[in-house]
Amino acid sequence: LQKSRVTVVGSGNWGSVAAKLIASNTLNINSFHDEVRMWVFEETLPSGEKLSEVINRTNENVKYLPGIKLPKNVVADPDIEHAVKDANMLVFVTPHQFMEGICKRLIGKIRKDAVAISLIKGMEVKKEGPCMISTLISEILGISCCVLMGANIANEIAVEKFSEATVGYRENKEIAEKWVRLFNTPYFMVSAVQDVEGVELCGTLKNVVALAAGFVDGLDMGNNTKAAIMRIGLREMKALSKLLFPSVKDNTFFESCGVADLITTCLGGRNRRCADAFARNGGKRSFDELEEEMLQGQKLQGVSTAKEVYEVLSHRGWLELFPLFSTVHEICSGRLAPSAIVEYTEHSARLP
Numbered sequence: 001l002q003k004s005r006v007t008v009v010g011s012g013n014w015g016s017v018a019a020k021l022i023a024s025n026t027l028n029i030n031s032f033h034d035e036v037r038m039w040v041f042e043e044t045l046p047s048g049e050k051l052s053e054v055i056n057r058t059n060e061n062v063k064y065l066p067g068i069k070l071p072k073n074v075v076a077d078p079d080i081e082h083a084v085k086d087a088n089m090l091v092f093v094t095p096h097q098f099m100e101g102i103c104k105r106l107i108g109k110i111r112k113d114a115v116a117i118s119l120i121k122g123m124e125v126k127k128e129g130p131c132m133i134s135t136l137i138s139e140i141l142g143i144s145c146c147v148l149m150g151a152n153i154a155n156e157i158a159v160e161k162f163s164e165a166t167v168g169y170r171e172n173k174e175i176a177e178k179w180v181r182l183f184n185t186p187y188f189m190v191s192a193v194q195d196v197e198g199v200e201l202c203g204t205l206k207n208v209v210a211l212a213a214g215f216v217d218g219l220d221m222g223n224n225t226k227a228a229i230m231r232i233g234l235r236e237m238k239a240l241s242k243l244l245f246p247s248v249k250d251n252t253f254f255e256s257c258g259v260a261d262l263i264t265t266c267l268g269g270r271n272r273r274c275a276d277a278f279a280r281n282g283g284k285r286s287f288d289e290l291e292e293e294m295l296q297g298q299k300l301q302g303v304s305t306a307k308e309v310y311e312v313l314s315h316r317g318w319l320e321l322f323p324l325f326s327t328v329h330e331i332c333s334g335r336l337a338p339s340a341i342v343e344y345t346e347h348s349a350r351l352p
């Protein structure tokens with residue numbers, strides 16, 4: 001039996017935790033090769049050392065996951081072509097805005113029998129309409145791509161606190177089960193559903209709702225208002241997902257990728273935290289500034305996703321159907337004050 005070889009493309013906060021989860025399983029499951037390669041977008045640390053060298057010397061991603069030891073079988077590799085060349089299982093986990101460029105660099109560089117999974121929450125907008133990241137990977141690289149999404153704040157999984165996740169797959173249940181075996185641990189319980197678009201749209205759209213929840217926190221509106229925003233947000237997530245992909249299943253919204261991810265991100269995510277600060281500053285400091293100051297190199301996904309969703313809605317003439325999504329973008333881009341989140345979304349509560 002040929003053992004599968006896994007490469008993780010990305011090494012941020014979630015990327016490093018994903019490598020930790022996977023590497024603990026490849027050591028124990030015979031059908032996987034022990035070593036897990038992790039591509040590192042190379043940078044020089046203030047000490048003058050290269051990040052990938054420090055990861056390999058200390059088994060710690062000192063910049064994006066400080067204080068957590070990675071298993072010794074995680075090997076950081078700054079050369080992306082070298083990192084992917086032997087792998088037949090590719091795990092993509094970078095901020096979504098970098099994926100198109102990364103995929104283009106990988107054309108012709110990966111194994112013919114490779115399969116992929118995307119842990120990335122976001123989308124691209126093309127002339128033809130929205131393009132989910134798993135579709136981008138599939139189309140550019142000509143390989144099948146599942147997704148893994150869920151209520152998964154990386155720092156909590158890093159210290160092995162229990163959580164759940166959802167794998168979304170298109171047709172091939174066997175491949176989905178292989179991904180479940182690769183990720184599942186006693187503290188990370190993974191299940192698979194045949195609804196790749198539903199799972200990916202949940203993970204993507206909840207980041208827009210998390211910004212709205214952060215605005216409400218920054219305005220000190222209290223728990224009931226925040227819960228209302230989350231309910232209306234979930235309703236918009238479901239409505240937009242089904243308009244874009246009629247095959248999306250209702251049940252997907254009750255999986256970890258749906259309501260559970262929405263709750264955890266609106267309580268403890270980075271999008272929420274930066275939106276809270278944005279509203280407390282009355283919208284006077286930009287998200288770019290706040291991201292740089294508060295996240296130290298980590299990236300927000302919600303602000304660009306809100307813009308991408310807005311483009312799709314305006315192009316299709318759906319802006320009025322999605323007052324929460326539209327208002328979040330108008331606040332982020334400075335056209336409306338943060339307080340508009342409540343004023344404008346109230347209309348939505350009255351929509352049928």
Ligand code: NAD
Nearest residue numbers: 011012013014015041093094095098120121153154298299
């Ligand atoms: P991150 O935000 O912690 O880190 C940013 C990463 O981007 C770093 O690895 C950095 O080296 C890299 N980078 C910077 N510039 C780059 C460039 N030009 N090209 C390529 N890479 C570049 O990353 P993350 O938390 O691992 O997030 C990756 C994806 O996972 C996102 O879509 C996010 O929504 C999703 N996710 C994150 C969490 C979480 O808790 N962190 C949980 C679930 C899903």
Ligand code: 13P
Nearest residue numbers: 150151152153269270271
């Ligand atoms: P943030 O990017 O807002 O931290 O969300 C993390 C996440 O997706 C948890 O599942």
